[in-house]
Amino acid sequence: MIKTEWTKSKAFYDEYFRNPNPDKKSTHYCPGCGHGNVHKFMAEALEDFGVIDQSIIISPVGCSVFAYYYFDTGNIQAAHGRAAAVATGIKRAHPHSIVISYQGDGDLAAIGTAELIHTANRGENITVIFINNAIYGMTGGQMAPTTLLGQKTTTSPRGRDAANEGSPIRVCELLNTLDAPVYLERVSIHDVKSRAKARMAVRKAIKNQIDGKGYSMVEVLSPCPSGWKMDPVDSLKWIEEEMMKVFPLGVLRDRSNEIQPRKIEKHYPTREEIKEQLGLNELKDKLYPQTQQQQYKNPAIKAAGFGGQGILLLGIGLAQAGMMEGYNVSWIPSYGPEMRGGTANCHVHISDKIVGSPVVSYPSILVAMNRPSLEKFEKDVIPGGVIIYDSSLIDVKPSRNDVEIMEIPATKMADELGNTRIANMVILGALVGYTAILNKNTLIDTLPYIITRQRLIEINKKAVENGFDFGANKALKGCPQN
Amino acid sequence: MTRELLKGNYAVVKGAILAGCRLYFGYPITPASEIAEAASNYLPLIGGTFIQAESEVAAINMLYGAVSGGIRAMTASSSPGISLKQEGISYAAGAELPIVVVDVVRGGPGLGNIAPEQSDYNQIVKGGGHGNYKNIVLAPNSAQEMCDLTRDAFDLAFKYRNPTFILTDGFIGQMMEPVSYAEPKMEFPREDWAVYGDRESKRNLISSIYLDPDELEAHNVKLQKKYEHAQEKEVRYENYHLDDAKFVVIAYGIVSRMVRSAIDQLRKEGLKVGMLRPITLFPFPKKEIKEMANHGTAFLVTEMSNGQLLEDVRLAAEFKVPVYFYNRMGGNVPGSEELIEQIKIRYQQS
Structure with missing residues (x-):
């Protein structure tokens, strides 16, 4: 049922207590302004549908910034152009609420264009009421994106010129290119007949939201006598004679009857569900034994090679295993200028003390998987440290004679296992086999944490084991120092 | 204690969810994108919502809208x-509004680069x-603090009804370290200022307009009191x-980790050097710095x-002692x- 116009809707406050004006019964809008009419259509609809309490109105920047003076609903005031984004936020927070984004042409079609289009494109289940009065009203009559060609404003004093300012934007037509919107209609309020249509359009746009059908927008051609510097009667005529030529009235899209309502059921997870989904239950309490020997204790490790050799994963494996043995660990990646083809390196600390700097400038263990890395970082290794390098890829020998050097044909060993890409795991095994900074079992149990593809775990395990045996064997025999 | 080896950026998201965060609005940017990626993975699994916004501007305003509803939500970005x-x-x-924002700082100004800097100190x-x-x-x-402080950020934001930041950088975001977790928070009181879309909350208005200068001044005074209160209670x-x-x-931040290592070494050499690491940058540990300055302690x-940090230290020390600088x-x-x-050079000078 539609109420007669002179009965004030319950969606309005009895007295506009937020309005600083001593007169708490009148609005702040100018005589002849269209906002009052449109507010009334909205308020009536909210009352008729029985949704006043759950409604939230987003006030934009512009004359209707004070919409919250009038609506006895939840109210949120938004920054210029952002009403649609704010509407998205509150609607997603409280999907049961009825959210109306009320915006003018400057707000919606200039500074808020991105939010307009993307909110519509996501098909947010909200109602947008777009007041098109072809001007910036509140700031004193500047040109709007919908200002007509030739129309004089304070910032187009000689009339809007397409060559300089472009032509007026037709918002409904623009949104009609998108898949998601359900209902797009342009209406006017220049006479009794058009107002009746406008009222029905506003009702439908709100009803669609209540029914969970999705995005609806009503564009209202609305008079701004003050901004247009016209009297109210001439303003109505101007809408009919000038605005409607550029902005033809009508339904651009109405899929209200075809759309299946989207039911949004809010899910409140239990404590256990949260822990389960965050993967916290998979973390094992098992602590692996620590057996680091004094010689290589609390290693600072740098691993370096080409991007794509799995250097970073090698480091993660060390850190993960170190953590499982109860050490303090850190891992940081560090890339050369190029992600691929350049050098990739990472720094790992495994320590029984708190790790200060996670950076490893002077490694106690250097892993080099290509020649540039060996040449670049060899000099930084601390005296008595260890250099491990892939002798199947590096055709030079380290020149240091105050460090232990283990050469390992890691890539060749990986090839023998049938996969070049697991050379990193061969080296990982060899490093641990040689230095005994970690236990072999820990390292093997680390693999499911760092290898995402289950089917590759077996071959990686083999690589680690072969590497470990190689390293342990070298440790027994002792590595030659240069 | 069960621990997980985790990148700082991921630790942020797990900390947020454990703190009750259920909505995330973000936009991709290096080196913060992993926070959005992790949020897009985990939030839908627990009945939450992730939206990739059309812009940073839209993301922060979506957050504004969501938090108007009295719920815990966040965004993250880089400089x-x-x-x-x-x-x-x-x-x-x-x-x-108690919004929570994470800034994973990168090099600037302008497009700068994606390497870590702390140059957003002033803007945050x-x-x-x-x-x-x-x-x-x-x-x-x-990484542990990325998790824990994100959790605390939500509590502080709601306690003070104030935007709360995690100010971190690309280094900590990319670093992996063991993280252990607190139990998820499950109970959240209804906020009497928020708009829930129901009868009880419909007289609430979320707004920052105060047309009358006296009213706006009073509002500003109220805000300043809030900050003074935080200054008194929340310094860490x-x-x-x-x-x-x-x-x-x-x-x-990350620099304090390098300083820690430096101090460990210098202490071995017999230098009596210490470090004050502000964990809250606002409120800033002014009182503590002032007291040390009163005792004649010089700073680096x-x-x-x-x-940018230097200015705050100099103000806190009230120019009573030398405040050296290395950046x-x-x-x-x-x-x-x-x-x-x-440190050695300055230690000897002071």
């Missing part, structure tokens, strides 16, 4: 993205947007060998920016070796 969000942050401060700690407001700012220095810092220190290094401020910029992280050298 240029935060610059874009500043208008929305100012609105949230004005409307007293000093406000950044328009108006007389402050953010509460927490500065983690480990790490005391590393301060008790017998003759010389104190002040550093936050070290940061990955152009003296790196452009994405270079000072090594503990160069810090040892710098």
Whole structure:
């Protein structure tokens, strides 16, 4: 049922207590302004549908910034152009609420264009009421994106010129290119007949939201006598004679009857569900034994090679295993200028003390998987440290004679296992086999944490084991120092 | 204790969800994108919502809308993205909305680079947007703190009804360290200021407009009181060998980790050096610095920016003692070796 116009809707406050004006019964809008009419259509609809309490109105920047003076609903005031984004936020927070984004042409079609289009494109289940009065009203009559060609404003004093300012934007037509919107209609309020249509359009746009059908927008051609510097009667005529030529009235899209309502059921997870989904239950309490020997204790490790050799994963494996043995660990990646083809390196600390700097400038263990890395970082290794390098890829020998050097044909060993890409795991095994900074079992149990593809775990395990045996064997025999 | 080896950026998201965060609005930017990626993975699994916004501006305003509803929500970005969000942050401060924002700082100005800097100190700690407001700012220095301080950020934001930041950088975001977790928070009281879309809350208005100068002044005074209260109650810092220190290094975030290593080495050499690491950048540990200055302790401020932290230390020390300065910029992280050298020089001068 539609109420007669002179009965004030319950969606309005009895007295506009937020309005600083001593007169708490009148609005702040100018005589002849269209906002009052449109507010009334909205308020009536909210009352008729029985949704006043759950409604939230987003006030934009512009004359209707004070919409919250009038609506006895939840109210949120938004920054210029952002009403649609704010509407998205509150609607997603409280999907049961009825959210109306009320915006003018400057707000919606200039500074808020991105939010307009993307909110519509996501098909947010909200109602947008777009007041098109072809001007910036509140700031004193500047040109709007919908200002007509030739129309004089304070910032187009000689009339809007397409060559300089472009032509007026037709918002409904623009949104009609998108898949998601359900209902797009342009209406006017220049006479009794058009107002009746406008009222029905506003009702439908709100009803669609209540029914969970999705995005609806009503564009209202609305008079701004003050901004247009016209009297109210001439303003109505101007809408009919000038605005409607550029902005033809009508339904651009109405899929209200075809759309299946989207039911949004809010899910409140239990404590256990949260822990389960965050993967916290998979973390094992098992602590692996620590057996680091004094010689290589609390290693600072740098691993370096080409991007794509799995250097970073090698480091993660060390850190993960170190953590499982109860050490303090850190891992940081560090890339050369190029992600691929350049050098990739990472720094790992495994320590029984708190790790200060996670950076490893002077490694106690250097892993080099290509020649540039060996040449670049060899000099930084601390005296008595260890250099491990892939002798199947590096055709030079380290020149240091105050460090232990283990050469390992890691890539060749990986090839023998049938996969070049697991050379990193061969080296990982060899490093641990040689230095005994970690236990072999820990390292093997680390693999499911760092290898995402289950089917590759077996071959990686083999690589680690072969590497470990190689390293342990070298440790027994002792590595030659240069 | 069960621990997980985790990147700092991921630790943020797990900490947020454990703190009750259920909505995330974000926009991709290096080096913060992993936060959005993790949020997009986990939130839908627990009945939450992730939206990739059309812009940083839209993201912060979606957050403004969601938090108007009295729920826990967040966004994250990196320096240029935060610059874009500043208008929305100012609105949230004005409307007293408890938004949580993470800034994974990268090198600037302009497009700069994606390496770590601390050059957003001013734009986060000093406000950044328009108006007389402050953010509460927490500065983690480990993956564990990325998790824990994010959790605390939600509590502080709601306690003070104020925008609260995690100010971190690309280094901590990318670093993997063991993280252990607190139990998820499950109970959240209804906020009497929020708009829930129901009868009880419909008289609530979320707004930052105060047309009358007297009213706006009163609102500003109220905000300042809130900040003073936070200054009194919420200062957090790490005391590393301060008790017998003759010389104190002040550093936050990743730099504090290098300083820690430097101090460990210098202590072995017999130098009585300590570190004060601010964990809250606002409120800043002013009182503590002032007290040390009153005792004649000289300071070295070290940061990955152009003296932004230095200004706050100098103000807190009230120019009573020498405040030396060593910084790196452009994405270079000072090594503990160069810090040892710098500290030694200044230690001897003081």
